[in-house]
Amino acid sequence: MKRLFIFVMISLLLAAGGSLLFAADSGKPVVVGSKIDTEGSLLGKMIVKLLAAKGIPVVDKVGFGTTDVVRKAIVAGELDLYPEYTGNGGFFFDGTDPNVWKDEKKGYNTVKKLDMDKNGLVWLTPAPANNTWAIAVRKDVADKEKLVTLADMARFANAGGKLKLAGSEEFITRPDALPAFQTAYGFTLKNNQLLSLSGGNTALTEAAAARGTDGVNFAMAYGTDGSLFTLGLVVLKDTLGVQPIYEPTAIVRKDTLARYPAIDAVLKPVFLSLDLTTLQSLNARIAVNGESADTVASDYLTKKGFLK
């Protein structure tokens, strides 16, 4: 046992040595992270640029990891700031009323209070764009069948229209996703009307609909996905508000904000400027045109006059 302990300690020491080979932190800069996805990289790069321009020392950890990982990292103090979505409060805090997250104001206020009390994290000003789960349809089908809202989709499905939806396993089975849409709008998709991609993301499902893979013409999508327009897909409006509202918001550790109070004022006007279509078009430049998040971020900030 003693040997095992020594062995473990030696491994730890060596790992520490290894880590030291990398960035040695000097002073107390703001460590900015983001999720490892398109919108995360875009918002993360904007934040890095804005803080740096304000003279705040920044460490760029954009593209840090999955939601789970960035979340653990900010709680543990390894990240100081990253963009999160208001509706995810429903996952972080068990036992909250699911209806709270479907209301823009209530959801934001709830997660802001809970995260402050429990983890000392401050939710800054959210962007007025809802990156929620949605259903997108091929534009040619939408035009022909006059599909604008999810109620139209229900009518189309119930009338026996030719319909096949691609979604992730999670989207199809989770009670608050497709089943919630089906209950609220009154339609049921049969197994042969579903293409389940386990672990699939919206890039895959949207591509399936755009290419008509396996007869798919409807797809799981996110509200701010940039590729929808290029792929010839339109999002069906959730008029009944079935889904939680997911507004991108920078969250920052309390102590970091106390050290650099300017962060709030610097980020606020920028996040307020990011509405749904703006985010879609910026995301599209990254995902469709293949520009780097860095370029798109500085381009936007300069054009809008946030950066000189």
Add this chain to the structure above:
Amino acid sequence: MEAQRTDHAAGIDVPTLFFAAAGIAAAAALPFVRARPNRIADGAVRLLADVDPAALVVLLVLWGIAGTAALVQIAERSRARLAILVSLAAPLCAILAAGIVTGSIAGHDPIARVSLSAGFWATAIIGYSSFLSASARAAFPGGLLRRVLGFTVPVILGALVFSGFLDAVSVMREWAVQKTVFLAETGNHLALSGTAVLIGTVLGITIGVSSVRRVAVRRTAFFILNIVQTIPSLALFGLLILPLTALSHRFPLLHEWGISGIGRAPAILALSFYAMLPIARNTFTALSQIPASLREAGIGMGMTRGQLLARVELPLALPLILAGVRTAAVQSVGNAVVAALIGAGGLGVFIFQGLGQYAADMILLGTLPVIAMAVVTDMMMGGLVRVMTPRPLRGEAA
């Protein structure tokens, strides 16, 4: 192999004939490029005949020559040398065609993407396999010319990449956009896997050496390492997050050193664990195989235990230990990809972002250098094993 080294061909050269037929089929029938209006659209595939008929003719003639030579009765050695030339010229021709075709389709449109398709990759793979097969039979003196020739295609490819000739190929467009990040993450990837192999080597050899002396150590250590080896890397990273976070909270000093539940520490620790098994196992095997007579001779000369280990046992065991390090190093380069998911960076960043955006070129931008790194690591370690093997033993080890 010796039997084939006759001065006159004994009949039809089946391998070359096969490669030539496959090469002709790949060039003529497989799509050469896929042209897409933007990064995520489906686009359409094009045959080489449609986009660059001249290149198709050259490829058909090249493979035709190799195929004809395989059928007629000429000296085996000239036949093999001809096959080698064709094996190198065909991929080169495909690369040149790739640059010309992609440039003419997408040269002026920054959003359009032209990626290389099955026809290109098949030509490259067939050329490489044919080269290996033919050069094994050509019997070059000392194999030197073979090695020099083997490097011509990679070197020319490198030159073309840096000259900008291939800039319109879709992967190169990703590279142009990601250049700075790419270099940083490549360095990260090397540092992650390199550190892990270093730690794995030190601890692996220690475990291997003590396993020979004590049965208890052997049983416990190999039991643990074998189990660890079966845990998928992402799961192992996940398992390390909690205890490391707890440790770094309990001991702030560890946190200052950069050890925490997320980021490089769990990645390096997990990769080191994976690296340990092949090294420990090979060390143990190598030491157990040393004839008792050699040990006794050492002891008879008055060597202490340490001297015996340092002067007799380890030098004899070194080639096999290094072979373990070789396995561990190649494996670490591949496993380090997953580190991107826990905030440790590395080339996995491009693979996972590419998967998220359904952008095959971005995935390729992460994958190609990982493959290159693995191949180069393998070659370098292979060379090291050869050099470190005592001369009389080289025949069997190399």
